[in-house]
Amino acid sequence: MKILVTGTAGFIGSHLAQRLLDRGDEVIGLDNLNDYYDVTLKQARLARFAEHPNYTHITADLADRAAVESAFATHKPQRVVNLAAQAGVRYAAENPHVYVASNVTGFLHILEGCRHHGVEHLVYASTSSVYGANTKMPFTEHRATEHPLTLYAATKKANEQMAHSYAHLYGIPCTGLRFFTVYGPWGRPDMALFLFTKAILDGQPIKVFNHGHHKRSFTFVEDIVEGVIRTLDSVPGTNPDWNGMTPDPATSGVAPYRIYNIGNEQPVELLRYIEVLEDCLGRKAEMQMLPLQAGDVPDTEADVSDLIASVDYRPSVSVEDGVARFVEWYRGYYV
Template identity: 50%
Template sequence: MRILVTGSAGFIGYHLGRHLLAAGHAVTGLDGFSDYYDVGLKRARHAALAAHPAFEAVEGRLETEGLLLDTLARVRPDVVVHLAAQAGVRHSLENPGAYVQANMVGTANLIEAVRAHPVRHLLFASTSSAYGGNAAIPFRETDRAVSPLTLYAASKLAGEAMLHAYAHLFAIPTTAFRFFTVYGPWGRPDMALFLFTRKILAGEPIEVFAGGAAERDFTYVDDLVAAIARLMETPPEGPGGAGPVGPFDTLSPVAPYRLVNIGGGRPVRLDAMIDALEAALGRRAERVLKPLPPGDVARTHASTELLRALIGAVPETPLSVGIPAFVDWYRTYYGA
């Protein structure tokens, strides 16, 4: 297939591009190379993808008028995976405008381009942060998500709502997936695992929020992209098509639209993650305990019933495997 991946120089976009190219697909990767974090790392990811003859790189921002329309008109992709976004929960308190432009205006531009040039399946990366103040555990896709705690989460919920509307109006088969704390090689420097690794190797103290008791449903990046690739093969059908796969399904009654969690359903305490990182590094961390920052939640826990029903599997890689893989990459890339 011809597949357009937005955000292809990002952490997840890079790994998804590699996975799809290895499977024999032609991939067009679009990225704006924002300076939210090290652009050199993004360039290195894209350069690795560009070494494959079936990869085409397009540089530009989602907000640029006409860019997405022109790209889809030329490439005519069978599938679009929309990963590009302004990421980061805490950064949204400092630079809210970036989230409005990239995550809302940019997503609106993308779905307008897809409306003009229809695809077999449109997939959209949302986030577990969309569950916000939801107190029910585990987080089920059928839970009402009406209490976002940050503009980042709100911007992703807006994206979900816009995609549902277009799926209804223009019969665009659409799957939105909420992923849970993704980590692994080539990860984002603003994420806890990356920050902790850099500081421990530098002999600097690390800030541990909620006394280490906060829990996250860590998802290894290879598991995540394998799930996305499998979901690509299962576009939802609208009214009159195949019905829900169970009472836990989010298949819309009025549109070919579905929302799916991608996570393992096995939350791990932050202090246990740090223990595993110390073991992989062979060094102890100096831990400075801090309260949970504004916008953060104490626990994330994915319900996996729907994902398992759709693709027959859920993320399985444990931290004892995933963290050493990240540390090996970090030491090689940075010579640390």
């Protein structure tokens, strides 16, 4: 297939592009290569597949309407995976306009491209952060998500609602994927595992929020990518069981639309995550214990029963294996 993937210089997008190329797809990559973090890392990710004969790169911003329209008109992708977004949850407090431009206006441009160019299926990244003030575990797609706690989460919730409206109005099959705490090789320098590894190797203290007692469904990047590919290949239809009752949040009923969690079902306490990293590095961390940050939730836990039922897949890489693979990459790239 010919697939437009946005964010191919990013953490997840670069892994996805490589996998799609490996299986024989043609990939049109779109990324603005912004300087939110080290551009040379983004360039190094791209360099792994930039010369592949089935890869074409477009350097553009999703907020640039003309550029996005041109990408669709020129390349006519059959399917689209939208992973590009302004990264960094806490960055939104300082630069809210950047978030809305990328995550809301940019997503509208993607939806319009799909609408006017006959795209067969749009898959887009959402986040477990949309569960916000929910405290009932595990988080399930069939529960309402009306109380996001950060602007980042609010923009992703907006994406889900925008996608549903386009799926209903124009018959565009849309699948939203709520990612849970992704980590692994080629990760972002502003993410916890990256920050912890650098600080420990430099002999600097690490900031441990909530005194390390919150739990997360840490999910290895290759598990995320496998889930993306399987859902990309599974085009949603309308819900045949819908009979005029209130549509289910995960499946609609009036539109070809689905929402899935992609996360490890075994949440891990942050202190255990740090302990695994210490073992992999062969060094102990100096920990600066701090309270929970504003906007953070105490715990996340993914219910992936829908993912299993629909595409026969569940994330399975343990933190022991995943962190070891990250450390191996980090040492090879930086040390």
